[in-house]
Structures are given as C-alpha cells and as structure tokens.
Amino acid sequence: MGRIVYIHGQFVPEEEARIGLFDRGFLFGDAIYEVTAVINGRMIDNDLHLARLERSVGELAIPLPLPMEEIAAVQMELMARNGLRDGTIYLHVSRGEADRDFFYSDGLAPRLVGFTQAKVLTGTKGQREGISVDLAEDPRWQRRDIKTAMLLGQVMAKQAARARGFDDVWLVEGGLVTEGASATAHVITADGRILTRAASQATLPGCTQRALARLCAAEGLTIEERAFSPEEAQGAAEAFQTSASSLVMPVVRIGECTVGDGRPGPMTRKLQALYLEAAGVPV
Template sequence: MSRTVYVNGEYLPEEDATISVFDRGFLFADGVYEVTSVLEGKLIDFDGHAVRLERSLGELEMPMPMSRDELLEIHRRLVAENGIEDGMVYLQVTRGAADRDFAYPPEGTRQTVVLFTQSKPGLADSPVAKAGIKVVTLPDLRWDRRDIKTVQLLYPSMGKMAAKAQGADDAWMVEEGVVTEGTSNNAYIVKGGVIVTRNLGPEILHGITRAAVLRFAREAQMKVEERAFTVEEAKAADEAFVTSATTFVTPVVEIDGVPVGQGAPGPVAQRLREIYLEESRKAAV
C-alpha cells in the first residue's frame, strides 16, 4: 500500500509526490533535515528536534516554515495515516525552487517542506544493539559546520560504505588525531566508569539523543566528561557506544579490528539504553 507523504501543504500518495528540478536542496544541498523516531505510535524527543530544526534553519538564514504546533500535527497525521507503530518521520526543509544561481533566491521564495514516514517494526529491540557494532576510523573530510544538520550527507554515506567494504558496520571520523563522531551518530567511550564524549562545537552535530542520554546518565549518578578523545584512547577503553535518534544507544564492540573491552556490549551502554528507552517512552507525544 502506498504511503501518504507531505509536500508543501498537501498530503499525497507517495507516487504523486514531486518537487521542482530547480529545488535548491537538489541542486545545492541547500536545506536541513530532522529524523524523529516513533515508538508505539508516539514521537520520541519531538521538541528537541523542533528546536534544533529552528537553529539549523537560522544558521542558514532561513525562517521556520510553520509553527511547532503545526509541525507536530503533520507528524502525528502521517504516523496515523501510515499506521506507524515503530519507525521514523523524516522532515526536510530547503530554501525552495529558483533558477540555478549560487546567490540565494529573492526574499519571499517559497521554501520546500517534505515529510515522510518509514516503518521499522521492532525498532527498540534491534538485534544489532544486543550484539554491538564494529567500526573503523576514517579521516573527517566534511565541511566545518557539522553542527548544522544539513542534507550534505555524501561523505558520511561514503564513510558508511567504506566501513562495510572493510567488514565493519560504521565509521568513526577522525580529525587531528581525535574522534569527531560517527557517520550518523555521536561517539562515546567509557573508561574507569567515566563516560567520555566529544564536547559540543561546530565539529559535531548537537545530537538530540546525545543530550537526553547525558542528562539521564548524570541523573543516574554516572560521571560524564565532555572532551575530545583519541583513537588510541578508544581502543583502550572499557566500553564504547554511539547514540542517534534511530539507534538510541548502541554498543561498539570493535574499533579498527581491535576488540573494545571484552569485545561485547558493556554494562554502562546497556544500562543507558534501558534508561533512555524507558524515559523516552514516558515523555513521548
């Protein structure tokens, strides 16, 4: 059965959904996006994603295309009409369609707003999270404003494929000897009971799941250090894990072929995943 998608104010069957070939998201990657997970038919961390969307748009000198309440209504309607129990809602906003020119189009050009759903049954019970993932390290060759959640995802996609070519699940990107983040997630290590993750700045995406997990960790009296860490530190860590909106908290069991800790998911990552899912379900909308 065809999905219902949202395009510029209309709810349409996916096969009828189109945007202009002149759209700047298509021509220049001039747009931003958010992905909100759905568990048991409810949205996880919606407010955090809405706040970050507004920030990303502001950094690109674009306005919010609608109010937060209107965005929430669209998300909820798509979840309901597509019967999503577990899955995600993808949202993309671009600067709109105009003749191809590196200069921004005239003020008042209509933005393009697209939303669609993906069903992912058993999202919270992923076997990958139980087994852990293997990562390799790659040079971070992205632009310097990774805090803006733009649709410029070619290098992360290349990194993911490079990891798979080496028999791994994902890549951690490295700049000046320290880990920035994964291709689509924030990166962490655990050493001596201390959780270490890269401090916020333009070098990494300000993850919504990251913020929630660190808050829950501190509430559980876990020690957290927000600082850069090296690849060598990561390989010598007791545990490692990643966080993202669709993978929640997922253990990392191997880095560049070197087992992390015991080479199996560790207790800190497993406990944080439990806490995150429990608390997020309570607050879901």
C-alpha cells in the same frame, strides 16, 4: 498504494509526490533535515529534534516553512495516516525554488517535505550484541553543527566501511574522533566516566545524546565532554554511539581492536535500559 507523504502543504501518496527541478535542496544541498524516532506509536525526544530543526534553519537564514506547532501537527498526521507504530519520521526543509544561481533572494518560499519509515528500533541484533565501527578521516565541511542535507561525505565513509566488513564508521580529524557518520560517539573509561565531545561546529549536537545526558545527570553518572583519540577509544572499557534511529548502540570493535571483552559492557547496558525506560519501552 505506498505511504502517504507530506509535500508543500499537502498529504499525498508517495507515487504522486514531486520535487521541483529548481529546488535548491536538489541543486545545492541547500536544505536541512531531522529524523525523529517513533516507538510504540510515540515520538521520542521530539522537542529536542524540533528545537534543532529551528536552530538549523536559523543558522542558514532559511525561514521556517510553518510555525513549530504546525510542523509537529504534520508529524502526528503522518503517523496517523501511515499507521506508524515503530520507525522514524523524516522532515526536510529546503530554501525553496528558483532558477539555478549560487546567490539566492530573500523572498524564496521554503519547502517542507515529510515522510515515515517503518522499522524496528528496539531489540535489534546490534543493540543485543554490539556493532563494529571503522575509522576514517572526516571528509565533511566545517559547519557540522547544522543538520544539512549534504551527506555525501557520510555516504562515502559508510559505504567504504561496509566494504571493509564494518557495521558503521567513526570519523577522525586532527588525530581525534569527531563523531560517527550518523551518530554521536561515546566511550566509557575504566573508572566509569562517559566521554563524548563537547558541542562545537565540529560535531552535530545529538538529540539522543542530550536526552541521555539528562538521564545520566539524574543517576549521578559522570559525563566528561572532551575529545578523545582513536587509540583512547580502542583502549576504553566500553564504547557506544547514540542516534534517533539506533538509540543507544553498543560498539564492540573499533578498527582492528576489540573493545573490552568484545561484548556490550555493564555500563552500556545500564544506559540502554535507562533510555528505553524513559521512552516508555518495557526492558
């Protein structure tokens, strides 16, 4: 018996879960998703993730499948039924099921799916030593601010980066870094400013990014929201990326260039510690 998953109002063993052939998420990628980190049995930044889920379905005119408090209750029940201490909770909302047609009716019932994934999120080799990221042209659509399930561009970019010997990839458009394929990109200048792109339709508003920004404000650290080029990133003092599943991840190589001295820098270490402390994780 595998995990217990949530699908269409029921908690069932994963082996019994079924998605309908005519689900629009399956046929058109007409769906959104969210991933919340769980550390020591506690959901991290979940208020931000649920707020983003609500915004994403609103941007696509998909009705909420349940009230937000009931969605949060589904997450808690998934954690309890699977004994999840460390890992992630995935939520997926599709527009619903109907015979295949580009046009959709307003009466479709949205479908909610949820499951857990147990994994180690803290103290990983990447967080200790840093990771390398490739650079690739951004192949995605123009509404990246909506967390849709259409991830083929990211899949292809990540797969190509791994084939080239990199751990991950940052995407580039018009000569400027947009974001990582599944993370928010940040660099740190020689004078200690943290650079990351401002919110727009070109990037996904990162929940870990927003939580970290609050901590930086409380510490008096400067975050400058602006685009930066791959060359500026490669010449930065430090670099890192943020996401629910990687938290604050040092980046020590960008393309063929080593960042700084090739090790996670002191500012990145400080940010890692701030984030973990706020999450209630001993550092």
